[in-house]
Amino acid sequence: MVILHTPSLSPGMSCRANYTITATSGGGHGDWDINDSAVPRIHEFDTFSEWADGHCRLVYRSDNEEAKRHSSGWAMRNTNNHNVHILKKSCLGVLVCSSRCTLPNGEKVHLRPAICDKARKKQQGKPCPNRQCNGRLEILPCRGHCGYPVTHFWRHTEQAIFFQAKGMHDHPRPEAKSTSEARRSLGSGRRVRGLAVLLAKETALGNKIMSLRDPNKRPCKGLGQTTRTSDNTNLSMGTNQDKGYCSCPPFECICSYQSTLPTQTHNYPPSPQMYQPQHQVDNYWTQEPAHAQAYPSEMVNLETSCSYDFNSIPADLFQPEEIFQLDQPIKPDYVYVQDGARNGTSGSPPTLLDLGSGIIHKELKTEDYWGQASVGSFLNDDSNASSNSKFNISQSPDVPKVLNNNPTIPLDQTFYSNPAKNSALDYNGVLQVKPSVSTNLYNQNNFMDTQPEFNNENSQQFTVNNGKLSGGYFNPENFNQSYQEYETNQKTCKSSFQEYVDVTQYSDYTNFLNVYETNNKQVYVNENMLKELDFRISGSDFNVSLDDYSGQNFHSVANH
DNA sequence: CCATGCGGGAAGG
DNA sequence: CCTTCCCGCATGG
Numbered sequence: 326m327v328i329l330h331t332p333s334l335s336p337g338m339s340c341r342a343n344y345t346i347t348a349t350s351g352g353g354h355g356d357w358d359i360n361d362s363a364v365p366r367i368h369e370f371d372t373f374s375e376w377a378d379g380h381c382r383l384v385y386r387s388d389n390e391e392a393k394r395h396s397s398g399w400a401m402r403n404t405n406n407h408n409v410h411i412l413k414k415s416c417l418g419v420l421v422c423s424s425r426c427t428l429p430n431g432e433k434v435h436l437r438p439a440i441c442d443k444a445r446k447k448q449q450g451k452p453c454p455n456r457q458c459n460g461r462l463e464i465l466p467c468r469g470h471c472g473y474p475v476t477h478f479w480r481h482t483e484q485a486i487f488f489q490a491k492g493m494h495d496h497p498r499p500e501a502k503s504t505s506e507a508r509r510s511l512g513s514g515r516r517v518r519g520l521a522v523l524l525a526k527e528t529a530l531g532n533k534i535m536s537l538r539d540p541n542k543r544p545c546k547g548l549g550q551t552t553r554t555s556d557n558t559n560l561s562m563g564t565n566q567d568k569g570y571c572s573c574p575p576f577e578c579i580c581s582y583q584s585t586l587p588t589q590t591h592n593y594p595p596s597p598q599m600y601q602p603q604h605q606v607d608n609y610w611t612q613e614p615a616h617a618q619a620y621p622s623e624m625v626n627l628e629t630s631c632s633y634d635f636n637s638i639p640a641d642l643f644q645p646e647e648i649f650q651l652d653q654p655i656k657p658d659y660v661y662v663q664d665g666a667r668n669g670t671s672g673s674p675p676t677l678l679d680l681g682s683g684i685i686h687k688e689l690k691t692e693d694y695w696g697q698a699s700v701g702s703f704l705n706d707d708s709n710a711s712s713n714s715k716f717n718i719s720q721s722p723d724v725p726k727v728l729n730n731n732p733t734i735p736l737d738q739t740f741y742s743n744p745a746k747n748s749a750l751d752y753n754g755v756l757q758v759k760p761s762v763s764t765n766l767y768n769q770n771n772f773m774d775t776q777p778e779f780n781n782e783n784s785q786q787f788t789v790n791n792g793k794l795s796g797g798y799f800n801p802e803n804f805n806q807s808y809q810e811y812e813t814n815q816k817t818c819k820s821s822f823q824e825y826v827d828v829t830q831y832s833d834y835t836n837f838l839n840v841y842e843t844n845n846k847q848v849y850v851n852e853n854m855l856k857e858l859d860f861r862i863s864g865s866d867f868n869v870s871l872d873d874y875s876g877q878n879f880h881s882v883a884n885h
Numbered sequence: 886c887c888a889t890g891c892g893g894g895a896a897g898g
Numbered sequence: 899c900c901t902t903c904c905c906g907c908a909t910g911g
Contacts, residue, residue, distance in 0.1 A: 403888095440889070441888060443887080
């Protein structure tokens with residue numbers, strides 16, 4: 326494994342890239358920077374991108390829970406930029422083994438650094454989770470932004486949450502936050518069992534839903550079908566969500582191993598020179614819990630042949646101090662899904678349900694979005710929380726502004742192998758994949774001149790020379806093939822993307838599960854409820870209430 | 886205990 | 899002076 330690091334640069338040193346902004350097909354956001362005094366009024370929203378990478382700008386609905394939490398798959402910590410209106414966070418990198426060992430399943434160690442400084446210090450120096458390794462955990466710092474950590478910026482307006490990322494992570498992804506939190510909760514053997522039950526419970530319910538929605542979907546075959554697409558990379562990028570983890574309970578996977586499964590048809594290019602993309606490596610510590618996965622119907626009833634007697638799990642399965650010393654993955658294996666499952670031909674419904682709120686969220690991508698709105702209902706209760714209020718800044722008068730399509734879309738480390746759109750390849754000029762056919766709107770707006778910080782945006786990983794790329798994760802030799810595959814998949818991806826609906830949050834989903842378990846001693850789903858859910862998913866009579874934010878197309882922000 | 890956000894202050898250009 | 903990062907503190911889950 327080779328991890329490319331960017332050269333260290335002083336804070337003020339420019340690392341400007343050869344920007345080539347190409348208009349993209351997605352987003353339709355127009356041209357804005359997080360530091361602009363006024364940001365455009367947005368009528369098209371992005372789905373949440375947990376693993377946004379590269380220089381990208383996204384706009385989320387103001388009721389997007391993940392956006393409201395400023396969450397990210399990357400371990401991001403708050404950084405003071407002395408601007409109360411724009412929250413800045415910087416990447417903490419990833420916890421790796423000092424020996425860069427390989428786990429028994431062939432994967433690498435990349436844990437999630439704690440956000441809390443104190444907790445992070447405690448993490449460092451701990452024994453490598455690989456028992457066969459004498460290494461210690463150490464922080465692999467992020468240097469993806471001109472030698473400094475990648476930064477994320479969050480800015481709230483009444484109508485939207487603006488997100489901007491600067492820099493490209495030069496390290497593997499850490500494990501998902503949910504995984505990290507789950508492991509942290511494993512303070513004792515007893516709690517390990519609790520987790521196992523929880524995951525199995527989620528698996529069971531989710532599978533029940535899927536099986537009722539589509540009887541043709543069978544367990545352990547349709548891995549990768551997603552019931553949740555609040556991370557738009559589900560549809561476009563092929564991330565953790567559609568890796569198709571096996572559905573076996575934690576600690577007791579009985580599936581065939583990945584290498585032997587005939588369904589392993591991932592088309593990620595071999596890239597020995599790069600660190601392995603997450604698709605291939607993060608099934609040990611970084612896997613997502615079962616909520617985003619396919620659910621075998623056999624798991625619906627825990628007493629069936631594929632169920633597990635958790636009482637048989639010894640209470641001393643893990644000693645508390647051995648949480649980092651697992652010999653086997655919690656859920657060691659997954660299989661890659663057929664393209665059909667990934668690209669939506671057999672997967673996600675066109676609309677999705679927020680299991681937590683029961684509300685159908687539909688990404689309305691038309692101007693009517695605002696025209697049909699009614700005052701007062703767009704911001705949900707949560708959005709009235711104090712955490713957001715400070716971001717609700719005064720609006721500036723309408724300012725006509727040239728809008729282009731969103732020149733950036735969420736990217737993750739998978740983009741080179743399974744990009745979702747043409748636009749995914751546009752890296753704000755860092756990465757030029759196709760010849761630019763549009764005028765650089767940034768330049769039209771004197772963007773480069775008026776945004777000094779953005780002038781520093783560069784990629785030390787990527788350089789564009791005569792249309793060829795070098796450095797970084799990106800392997801140009803693999804790219805053409807991957808891009809062609811991407812284009813093939815894109816057609817089906819795109820249709821479902823248009824109707825993409827934002828969905829639930831983990832916590833809501835967990836609550837949902839708890840409710841069901843309370844009412845059903847077994848994990849059992851009320852059929853009527855499912856019909857109701859299904860109706861609300863597929864029904865045509867959405868009731869999408871939206872505020873009328875008429876007359877204000879831009880929101881100003883005042884730096885203090 | 887830890888994630889998260891705020892804000893003072895230092896460092897460097 | 900401006901920008902950015904570091905660090906401590908407060909708060910809440």
